[in-house]
Amino acid sequence: MHIKEFITTIPVKKVTLRDIVSFEKTPINLLIAVMTLLFLVLFAVGITTYILHGHHAYNVTKEHPWGLLIAVYIFFVVSSTGLCIVGSLGDVFGFKDYMMISKRAIFGSIITIVSGFAVIAFEIGHPITMVIYNILTPGFTSAIWWMGTLYGLYMTFMIIEFVFLLKHNMKMAKIFGLTGLLVGLAAHSNLGGVFGFLNARTISNGVFYPMYFILTAFITGIFLSFIMYGFKYRLKFDEKATLLLTNLAKIQGLLIAILMFFVTWKMLSDVYGGMPNRAEVARHIFSSATFWAEVFFAMVIPLFIILKSAGKNIVGMFWGSLIGMVGIFFMRYNLVHDTQLKPLQMLKTSEYQLVPTWIEYFPSVTEVMISLGGLGLCLFLYYMGTKLFNLDE
C-alpha cells in the first residue's frame, strides 16, 4: 500500500484534453505545434515502413552498418546526460544559483533518454531479445552491454529523482540524483567506449571518445538549458534567470574552449601521428562539410557570442544554443559516420568494381522520418511535462 500511496501523492496537475490543446496561439507556438504533430506522423510512417521492410528501409549496409538512427540516439542520450549534469549542479552539488533549473533539467534528461530509446528501438533489430538476453547471457566485455544496462538504470534513477523533486523531498532527490549522475556518467563514457574499443577502426580507437563524451554532454546540457529557458521566458528573462544563464554561459565558454583544445589535439595527433589508416581518415574528415558544420555551429559561433559579451548576451546565447544544437547533431553524425569511413575490405571482391575508397552514406527517407519522429516525441513529452508538472518550484 505504501507504494500505491507514494504514487498517488506525486503532485500531478489534473489536465483535461481541452487543457492540453489550449495554448497561446502565437505564430511561433503554432509552428512548433504543427511541427511536433508532423514529426509524430512521420514517426508513425517511418516505423510502419521499417516494420514492413526491416533494415532494407534504411541506407545502412554491410560496410556502413550504423546510420543516422545511431547518431540520433547518441544525440539524445548525450543531451540527457548533459541535462542531468546541469540539473545536478543544484540539487546534488548544492549550488544555489542552479537550483531553479534542476527539476526542469532532470525532466528534460528523462524525456530525451526516452526519445533516444524510442529511436534506437527501431535500429536494434530485436529489442525484446535484447531485454531478455541482456540479463540471461550478459556480455561483460561489451561496451554496448555496459552502456545499455547502465542507461537503463540511469533512466530509472532519473525518474525516481524527478519524483522526489516533485515531492520536494530534497534529501532523497539528492541521493538518487547523485547515483543517477554517476551511473549516467559511467553509461555515457561507455558509449564513448563503444567506439573507443574498436581496434579495427583506428580513427576512433582509444581513450579520447569516453572523455570527450562527458565534456560534450555538459556542453549540450547547457545549450539545452538556454533553449528551455528561452522558451519559458519568451526571451524576457527575469533577474534570477539572467544570473543563472550568465553563469552557465561563462561555464559554457570555458567548456567549449577546452573542447576546441581537445579536438585540435585529436586532429593534430591523427594527422601527424602517422598512424596508418588514422592519418588518411583524419585528412578525409577535414575535407567533409559536416566536420566544419560541427566546428562552426557547435564551437566557433557559440564561443564567439559568449566571448563578445563576456557571457552577458543571453538572448544571443539562446540563438547561439539553437545553432549549437545543430552543431551537436553534426558532431554525433560525424562520430558515427567517420568511424566507418574507411572500408575494412580494401580489396576488390569482383573484377568489375572500383577499388573500395571511402564509404559513402546518406540516410534514407525512413531513417530521416524516424529521427524527426524522435524529436517530435521529445517536444511532445516536454509540452506534456509543462502541462502535467510544476517544473519550476
Next chain:
Amino acid sequence: MARYGMALDYKNCINCKACETACKEENGVLLGADNHRIWVGMKEIEGEYPNLSIASNTFYPSQCQHCDEAPCQEVCPTNATYYDKDGQVRIDADKCILCSYCINACPYDARYVDDRTNTVDKCTFCTDTRLARGETTTACQNTCPTKVRIFGDLDDPNSEISQVLQNREHFTLKSNLGTKPKLFYLI
C-alpha cells in the same frame, strides 16, 4: 574437441568463385551483393599496358578468420557470438539482437546480415551442415578446382594442416591487431 583452422595455398587461387557458390548452396546463404560468407579479393593491377605486374594481380580468398581473440565476440552484448567447443566463432541467432556492433568490430569484414533470420551471420566452417553430418571438409575446400584450402584440427599435430603449417611459411591477416586468426596464408 578440436581447434579448427584453415590454411590457404592462396597463390593457386584462380578467382573462379566455385567456393563462393558452394558455400551459398551448402549453407543456404541468400543471394545478393551484401550476402556472402566467403569471397576472393584482388587489387587493381599495377603498371601500364603492356608492362603489367603479374604479382600485383594475386587473388586472396578470404572469409571469417575464426580468431582465437575475436573482436566480434568481445563486443557482443548478449554473447550471441561465442566460441564453440571446436574453436569456431559461432553465432546463436536466438540471442542476436542485431545491434551490428560485431559488423563494425570485425577487422576482416566477415560479417553480414542474413535477411531471413534478420540476424548477423558469417562463415561457420560448415559446422552446422557438413561437419554436423560427419563430413570432414568444408564446402569451399571440397569444391575448389585448384585445391587452395586445407582444413583441419590445429591441435592435432598429425593433421594435414598442422603439418603444412610446420613446413611452410605463412602469414595471417592484420596480425598486428592481436586477433590471432586461424586462417593461414601459405607462402
Next chain:
Amino acid sequence: MSTEVSRRKFLQGSIALSVIGGMASTNLFSNEEKKGKIKTTTKTNTTQARTVSTLCEMCVNKCALIARVENNIITKLDPNPLFPKSRNMLCARGNAGIQALYDPDRLKYPMIRVGEKGEGKFKRVSWDEAFEYIKEKTVKILDEEQDNRSSFMFCAGEGMAEHTFKTFYDGFGSSNWLNHSSICLQTVASAYGVTLGTYPQADLENAQYIIMAGANRAEAFVTPDTMDFVKKVKAKKNSAKLICVDPRFTNTAAKSDKWLAIKPGTDLAFVLALTYVTLTEELYNKTYVAENFNGFEEYSAMILKENYTPEWAEKITGIKAKEIYEIAREFMANAPKAIYYPGRRSTFSKNDFQLRRAMAIFQALGGGIDCKGGLVFGKQFKLKDHEEIIPMYDNAKARAVVMNNQHIGYDSCAIVSGGGSWISWRNNFLEETQPYKVRGMFCYKHNPMMNMPNTAKTAQMLKKMELVVCIDTMPSDTVMYADVVLPECTYLERTDPVKTFGGVEPAIAQRNKVIDPMYESKPVIEIMRALTNKISKPLFEITKKYDEEVQSEIASSSEKEVYEEFDLTKPFMFSQEQINEYTVSDYPDAAEKLKTQGVYYPKMDEYFKQLSENEFEYYPEAAKSYSVNGGKPVTPSKKVECNIESFTKKGIDSMPMWRDEYMYSIPKNQFRLMTGRHAQYTQTSTANNAMLKDLMYQNYLWINKHVAAEKNIAFGDIIEVSSKIGKTSLRAYPTEKIAPDNLFFIHGFGQESSELNWAYKNGGNDNAIIEDFMEPVYGAAAMHETNVEIRKV
C-alpha cells in the same frame, strides 16, 4: 508465353527463387537496388539424404558430381572424387546447377506459337497437340518437296544427348546437319588432325614448360587442364614455367611466369619465328624429326627462305625478338616435357587453321608427342554401338552447300566438315543460293540467335523457315522464333547416353537421373520416341508416294517389311538406362558401378586412392597411358605432316605460311573487338542463372584506362559499341589489362528473350556486332576480325 508463362512463377517445393514480393517498389525508402534483390537458397540438412552420382552439364566438361536430395529437392551438388577428368572439383557453374534446375523461367510445357516470330507469344498445348502440329507441317512440306528429306535442317548444341537427337536426324534422312563446330573448335581440331592424326590432350601435370597462347585455362575451364596447369605452375617443387601469350591480361596471365601482350591474330608469326629459331639454331630433336616427319626439308627450307626471324615477328606481333629467341631455346631445352598448348577455343582469325598446323609442327620438333609431359593421345575404353537406322531416301538431296564452278571446291570455304559451316549455310540460305529449298528446321539445345556472328541475319533465317521446332530447357532467344517449343528436362532430371573419356587416365562416366522431370518436361529420348511414333508412318506414306525404289521394293516384298526398315521409332524403343547397360556390357560390373558411382574404369577399386582431403590417385604411375603409339603421330602415314600437297588444289597453303593479309591493322578511332569465355558463365546458356548473376551481374566492356580517360569514360558508363552490321550497349570497365586499340567483352549476354527474367537485355551481345567473317578452310566464324567504334550514351 506472354500470357501464360510470364505469370508462371509459382514455386516448386520449398525452394523459393523469386524476388521477395513488394520490396522492389520502395526504392525511395530503401537501398535494395544497391544491395540487389533477394533470392533464396536452401541450407542443407543434417539428416539422412539420398545421393545420386551424375555428371554436370553446365558447360562442356562433364565433371562428375554427387547430388544431395532431401525430400525430393536437390539441395547441394558436390564433386565426385572418383572421376579422373574432374579430379574432385565442381566450379561455380557446376555448383549453380541447382539454380538452373529450379529456374522459374524454365520451359515447362509444350507450346505453339500464336504471335509473330520472335515476339514470344505462345499458347500452351499438350504434347500430342504439339506433335500433331509438327506432323502436319512436316508432311505438307515433304509432300510439296516430293520427299526431299533434306528440305529440313537439323542443328544441335554440344551435349551427351546430342547423339540421341542426331539419331533422329539420321533416320529422318536429311543431309543438312549443323552443330557448334564451325563456331567452336573446328579449325584447331582439324589442323591437329591432319598434322598429328588427332586432336591431342596436353599432359600439363608433367610438363616442365608450357606456352599458353590464346587459351585462358584459368577462366575458360577445361578439365583436368585447368586444375593441372595451376598446380603444376605453382607447385612448391619441380614447378613448370608458364608463358602466357594473350592480347589481354587474363587470370591465366596472373598465374604465369611471363605474359606477352601479342597483337590479335598474329600468333602465326610468333610460332613461325619460334620455328625459325629452332631450325637455325638446330635446337630440335633430330632423331625424332628424322624418324617421324614428312616434308621436314620443304618446311625447313620454306621457313628459312621466307626469313621468319624473331626480328620480323617483332614488327608483326609486338613481342620483342629477344623474348622469342629465349622462349624457343627454353622450350626446346625442356622438350619433350614442353607443351605449346593446343587450346580449345573458337576460331579467332582467318589464319587459324595454319596457326594450329604451325603449333603442332613446332611441338613435334621438340619430340613432345605421345609422351609424358608432352601432347598425349591417351587411351579410351571402347563402348558398344547401339542400333541406329540410316534408311536411304532416293529423293533426298545432298547437303545444301554452294559449289564453286570456277575452282575445285566450295563457294565459301575449302572443306565442308561434318558439322558444316554455320555462317556459310545461313548466308546461303538467306541469299537463296542453295541448290534447293530448305523449309524447316529441328533445333536441339542450340541457340543460333546468340551463338554465331550477325544476330540480325540469324533472325532473318529463323523468320524465313516455315517450321522451326525447338527442343530446349530455357526460353532462349532462338526459342522465341520457334513455331513449336518442346520442353526438355534439365540434366539433373534425366539419364544420358553413357560416355567414354579418353586420356592418360581414361574412364567411363554416366549421367544418372537425380529427380523426376519437373512440370511436363521430358528427356530428349522420350521426346524423340513420342515424336517418331507420331510421324514415322505419315512420313513413310510420303516416301511411298514419291520414291520409286520404295514402290518397287514394296511390290516385290510387302509394305510391312519395307516399313520396318524405315521405321523411325526403332532407335528409341528402349529406355536410356537399357541402352546404357547394353553399351557397357563388355565390362563386368560397369553398368552397376555407373549407376551407383557415376564413374567406372577397370580396376578402379584397386587403383583409386584418396591421398588426402585434396588429393586422389586414379591410376598408379605405371598404369597411366602417357604413350600409346610409341611416340609416333597417329596420321595414316604415322608421320608429322608438314607439307600437305593435296591442299594446294583446294587453294590452301600446303605448309603454314605468313601472308600479308594476316597483318594486324585497324583504322584510326576504331578498335579491334575481342570476345571470350569466363569461369562463371557458359556462353549463352547460363545467362539467366540467379546464382551466377550474383557473382557477376552482367558483362562489361574492357577498355584501356588511358583511352577511357581521354574519352571521359568512367567505370559503369554505358557505351554503345557499333560495327558495320549492328550495335550493342554495355557498361564500361576501364582497365590496364587491355591494349589501347582493343576492346573485349564476355560472350553470352544481352539476350532479347523477354521470358528470361534475369538475362533479358542484360549486358551486351557480341554477336550483334561481330561481322560474319569466315576462316577460308572450314568456313568457321572468325570472331576477332571485326573493328568497332564506341560512343558514350
